[in-house]
Amino acid sequence: MLRFMPVGDSMTIGSAGEHTWRHRLWRHLCVAYGDPFTFVGPRETLYDKQADAPTSLAYAEPGFPRAHLAGWGEGWLHMAPLIGDAVRAHRPDVLLVSLGLIDLGFYTNAEQTAENVRAFVAGAREADPRIRMVLLPVIPNIRAAADEPFAEQVDRFNVLLAKTVADLDEPRSPLLLASPPKEYDIHTDTYDGTHPNARGEHLIAGAFAGAMWEAWGLGQAYAAGTD
Template sequence: MLRFMFVGDSMTIGSAGEHTWRHRLWQHLCASYGGPFTFVGPRETLHDPSTDAPTSYAYAEPGFPRAHLAGWGEGWHHMTPLIGEAVRACRADVLLVSLGLIDLGFYTNAEQTADNVRAFVAHARSANPRVRVAVMPVLHNIRADTDAPFAEQVARFNELLAKTTADLDEPDSPLLLVPPPASYDFHTDTYDGTHPTESGEHGIAGAFADAIHEAWGLGGPYSAAV
């Protein structure tokens, strides 16, 4: 049984009433992956906008493994201290990570955030020396479009993330930089400049699906029709 764990921020946990890109990837892997797999993690809920808390189970389609390690307003800064125990307790084999927007916006600069990436990987490997980690760079959002210093930090971090994943890549515990969705546009793929609509969910799921298929032979090419 291959165990995937999503590690992310508000774009990954999703809000009440949404499918989430986690569900889109589930559909894809059900159609394309030949072996047994599941999603694992210490959390299951969505963010509830009415309470501003992760208390909702109101998925648009709840019939999939909803476990994850994602949180509204959380980043590398928050997940690095949690990842070792989460990997150990849930026996995660593959981490699908989308983080950084929150860090750069509120907590750490690009260099400090890259240091947290290194610590995150070390903690994950301490729990599972053969863990595989696929990481997506920070996607361009509405703040990066209007806040030049923030946009510079995003660009710098994404450069550092590429270098960090290359530096830390190991045969027994590979790190994979996931290319951003080729056609992703926050004007049309998000509902507020940051959080994905249905097309955005498919875009993010497709980027991860294609990357792990090409690099690790998991699943097949992504199709939004599944």
């Protein structure tokens, strides 16, 4: 059974009442991937905005493997120290990683964030030398649209992320850089300029699915929906 671990920030954990892109990807893989698979990780909850804590299980559709390693306000800086133990405990075959916005917004510049990517990869490989990883660049967000210096840091990090993937990729533990969704629009695909609505969830799921299909022949091309 192929085991996926979604790793990310608020766009990956999602909040109470949402489907999340994790659910959208699971539904896609149920149709597209012929072999058994599941999602694994040390966490299961959504973020509860009223409680200001990750304590909700109120998924729009809860009947799917909800495990993940994602946190509201967490980035590469926070996940790098956690990934080794998570990989050892939950034995994922593939990490699906969407991080960076929080780091650049609050903690580290582009170069420092790229160094934390390297630490994350090293930690994951120390736990499992054959692990595969799909990394999504920072996608459009409202701060980058309004803050030119921040947008420059995002662009710089995405360049460094691509270089890091090229530098660290190896046959026994492949790194795959997903392409950001070309049609992603903060006005139509988010509910607040950053967090994905239903259409945005499909686009993020499609970015991961498309990368794995094109590079590894896993599944098939993503058929986006808006439900």
